[in-house]
Amino acid sequence: xxxxxxxxxxxxxxxxxxxxxxxxxxxxxxxxxxxxxxxxxxxxxxxxxxxxxxxxxxxxxxxxxxxxxxxxxxxxxxxxxxxxxxxxxxxxxxxxxxxxxxxxxxxxxxxxxxxxxxxxxxxxxxxxxxxxxxxxxxxxxxxxxxxxxxxxxxxxxxxxxxxxxxxxxxxxxxxxxxxxxxxxxxxxxxxxxxxxxxxxxxxxxxxxxxxxxxxxxxxxxxxxxxxxxxxxxxxxxxxxxxxxxxxxxxxxxxxxxxxxxxxxxxxxxxxxxxxxxxxxxxxxxxxxxxxxxxxxxxxxxxx
Numbered sequence: 026x027x028x029x030x031x032x033x034x035x036x037x038x039x040x041x042x043x044x045x046x047x048x049x050x051x052x053x054x055x056x057x058x059x060x061x062x063x064x065x066x067x068x069x070x071x072x073x074x075x076x077x078x079x080x081x082x083x084x085x086x087x088x089x090x091x092x093x094x095x096x097x098x099x100x101x102x103x104x105x106x107x108x109x110x111x112x113x114x115x116x117x118x119x120x121x122x123x124x125x126x127x128x129x130x131x132x133x134x135x136x137x138x139x140x141x142x143x144x145x146x147x148x149x150x151x152x153x154x155x156x157x158x159x160x161x162x163x164x165x166x167x168x169x170x171x172x173x174x175x176x177x178x179x180x181x182x183x184x185x186x187x188x189x190x191x192x193x194x195x196x197x198x199x200x201x202x203x204x205x206x207x208x209x210x211x212x213x214x215x216x217x218x219x220x221x222x223x224x225x226x227x228x229x230x231x232x233x234x235x236x237x238x239x240x241x242x243x244x245x246x247x248x249x250x251x252x253x254x255x256x257x258x259x260x261x262x263x264x265x266x267x268x269x270x271x272x273x274x275x276x277x278x279x280x281x282x283x284x285x286x287x288x289x290x291x292x293x294x295x296x297x298x299x300x301x302x303x304x305x306x307x308x309x310x311x312x313x314x315x316x317x318x319x320x321x322x323x324x325x326x327x328x
Contacts, residue, residue, distance in 0.1 A: 026073055028327050032288065035301075036310050038317065042076040042115075042324040044240075044285060048084040049091075049148075053098040060102030067103070067112045077114035078162070078285070078324065081148070088119075088128045088140050096151035104155050115160040115199060118148040123169040123189055125177070134175040138188050149196040160198040163229065164240065165189055167204035167216050186221060190228045200226045203240040205287070206264055207296070208252045213267025217241050219274035232279035238322075241268055242287035242298040245305060251296070258304035265312040272321050283322035286313075299327070 033039050047063060050056035070077045083091065103113070119127075122141035125134030149161045169181040169188075190200075202225070204216030217239045229235045243261040247254045268284065276282045286309070290299040300309040316323055 026069065026075070029075070029325070032325050032327065035306060036313050036325075038313060038323075040324050041074065042078050042283070042285075042322070043070070044078045044080060044324065044326040046080045046082060048082055049086060050095055050099060051086055053092070053094050056095050056099035057102050060099055061106050064103050064106035064108050067108050067114070070114070071109070071112040077112075079114060079116045080120050080164070081116055081118050083119055083127050083144070085129065086127070087132065088135050088137070088144060089132070091144055091147075093147040093151065096148040097154070100152050100155035108156075110156055110158045113152075113156040113159045115162050116152055117162040117164040117201065118152070119144050120162075120164040121166045121203065123186055124166045125170050125173060125175050132173075134170075134173040136170060136172045136174075138191070141189060142191055146193050146196060153196075161196055162199040162201050162238070163190065163192065163197045163225075164201040164203055165225070167202055167218060167221065183218065183221060184224075187225055187228065190225050192229065194230065195234075197229045197235060199236040199238055199283075200229055201238040201240055201285075205242055205296075205298075206244065207247055208254050209256055209260055211264070213241075213264055213271050217268055217271050219271040222271075222275055223278055223280070226275075226280055232281075236281045236283065237275045238283040238285060239268060239272060240285045240287065244296040244298055246292060247296040248293055258308050261305055262308040262311075265308060269312060269316055269319070269321075272316065273319060276319065276321065281322070283324065284316060285324045285326060288325050288327045 029043050050059050123136055125136055128135035152159045165186050169185045202217055202222045222237050226235045226237045243264045245256055272282045272284055287298045290297045300306050
């Protein structure tokens with residue numbers, strides 16, 4: 026909350042949704058143990074009028090063998106610890122399944138879409154049984170890789186992302202396409218494609234049932250092993266404007282649109298996505314003002 030308040034003062038506007046990360050418990054016992062702390066966090070968000078956007082990650086879990094009872098126990102425990110229906114927010118369950126990130130060491134980088142679909146449906150059903158007002162987000166990366174390609178050596182065609190949208194109708198309320206530039210040659214239409222977002226959202230239910238969002242950002246510096254690129258405030262502004270153009274295309278097709286800007290400094294291992302101080306702050310402020318005028322919902326993440 027304090028970090029969000031700092032950004033609100035800098036950007037001269039309030040935000041009503043904020044991202045937070047949690048690991049999926051590995052057992053029913055662990056689910057019941059983890060629930061009290063999460064309940065306290067959700068109640069704190071409610072106290073300040075902020076909707077939580079929970080990124081619920083299967084860190085270290087065998088994605089082929091996750092017990093559905095874990096989710097039932099977890100969400101029932103949140104109810105038991107006093108979380109009211111209007112405090113549950115939006116949950117991204119099993120995010121980024123098309124990136125080789127998840128599963129156990131012997132199966133690391135499992136991107137199997139069938140396992141993902143089963144896990145998302147089990148967790149979404151459990152969430153909505155305890156919290157009918159809860160919203161489920163399907164978050165896919167703009168890049169898709171085959172299972173176990175942990176070196177990110179063989180990117181699949183962009184449209185293969187749509188293979189992960191074969192989800193039981195009615196479970197997904199928001200489709201999010203996540204993408205970031207890693208070089209100065211990257212353009213917004215490549216990492217947050219409006220065309221792909223529209224294709225996925227239409228498949229999931231269309232503008233009457235599904236909202237669309239982007240999780241994205243721009244860098245000032247990327248770690249040397251990745252690209253070593255640096256960007257000026259003007260280059261960052263170019264990508265921010267491109268992101269806004271893609272969001273407007275989605276909006277013009279009848280969908281409600283939101284943009285979450287990733288604003289954390291992840292150097293030296295990844296990239297500096299922050300906008301703290303100097304011209305980049307003003308460029309982000311101008312982007313936020315333009316997006317707000319266009320009726321696009323905004324949130325910002327920092328650690």
